[in-house]
Amino acid sequence: MKLIFAIINDEDSPRLISEINRAGQRVTKLNSTGGFLRAGNTTLMIVVENDLLDTLLGIIRKYAKSRKAVVNSSVTPSVLGGTFMPLPVEVQIGGATVFVVNVEHFEKI
Numbered sequence: 001m002k003l004i005f006a007i008i009n010d011e012d013s014p015r016l017i018s019e020i021n022r023a024g025q026r027v028t029k030l031n032s033t034g035g036f037l038r039a040g041n042t043t044l045m046i047v048v049e050n051d052l053l054d055t056l057l058g059i060i061r062k063y064a065k066s067r068k069a070v071v072n073s074s075v076t077p078s079v080l081g082g083t084f085m086p087l088p089v090e091v092q093i094g095g096a097t098v099f100v101v102n103v104e105h106f107e108k109i
Contacts, residue, residue, distance in 0.1 A: 001106055002053050004046040005099040007032065008064045012094060013042035016063040020046060023059060047106055057098065066095030 020027045028045040070088045
């Protein structure tokens with residue numbers, strides 16, 4: 001048995017959760033915040049049998065796509081002589097960071 005932690009973009013979570021449920025699996029959703037862009041993320045926790053691991057990872061790959069977005073980045077005042085100026089920067093968002101760990105014991109009470 002495995003425990004999947006999947007950290008995904010908030011925009012991807014409704015469809016991904018729906019597809020995981022459609023595959024007959026339960027999922028726990030936790031709200032989280034990314035450190036780099038400080039944007040909203042969703043952390044999913046999914047317990048699966050070993051033989052379903054590849055299926056679930058395939059679903060995550062399919063519905064948590066990375067894409068480019070333009071965000072405002074702030075330039076420090078020392079660079080511009082004390083003035084604050086937001087500059088648009090293109091960054092990759094979305095995708096997933098996935099951790100898979102062994103589960104010694106699982107019990108639904």
